[in-house]
Amino acid sequence: MRLLDTIVIVGALNTRDRHHGKASKYLEMLETDNDVLVPLSTLMEFDLLMKARDYADEERRSTWVELVPKISSQKILTHTTSTFVRASELQNEGMGYFDSLITALAQELNSSVVTYDKQIAKHVEIEWV
Numbered sequence: 001m002r003l004l005d006t007i008v009i010v011g012a013l014n015t016r017d018r019h020h021g022k023a024s025k026y027l028e029m030l031e032t033d034n035d036v037l038v039p040l041s042t043l044m045e046f047d048l049l050m051k052a053r054d055y056a057d058e059e060r061r062s063t064w065v066e067l068v069p070k071i072s073s074q075k076i077l078t079h080t081t082s083t084f085v086r087a088s089e090l091q092n093e094g095m096g097y098f099d100s101l102i103t104a105l106a107q108e109l110n111s112s113v114v115t116y117d118k119q120i121a122k123h124v125e126i127e128w129v
Contacts, residue, residue: 002127003077003106004030004038005115006045006098013063019116022128026114030075036114037077041101083108095119 004026011023029036050060079101086104091097096119103123106113112125120126 001109001111002033002036003102003109003111003113004036004042005102005113005117005120006042006049007115007117009038009042009046009067010049013066027070030071037075038071039077039079039102039105041079041098041105043071043076045098077105079105080108090123095123 007019008023008026011017011019012027014020017023026036030038047060047064050063055063083101083104086107087097087100090100090103095103099117099119102113102115103120105111106120106124112127113120114127115121116126116128
């Protein structure tokens with residue numbers, strides 16, 4: 001199983017991002033590969049990132065409308081309470097909140113994370129080819 005990091009959504013939607021091509025391919029894999037999922041925390045982080053970057057409400061709404069056909073509800077993975085236990089341990093080691101959630105979930109499910117984030121790579125297998 002492969003879990004998509006927020007980096008994938010940001011890169012896929014931003015045509016000026018240096019990783020746009022690769023990120024777009026990973027996002028497209030949601031439609032064809034049953035092994036690729038998006039943690040709920042990835043979507044939450046993405047929404048908070050748009051808010052922090054002062055996206056207008058309509059811009060955020062239209063971005064989500066664009067993502068609806070790409071990320072079906074069957075592709076969204078929720079977290080367990082165990083995920084939060086492990087995430088809190090990772091946070092105590094200095095990892096950021098959202099990175100700790102996807103890392104803990106990947107550890108729990110023995111999954112890899114689609115990202116180029118070096119902090120996450122210290123704890124789980126990553127994929128970015």
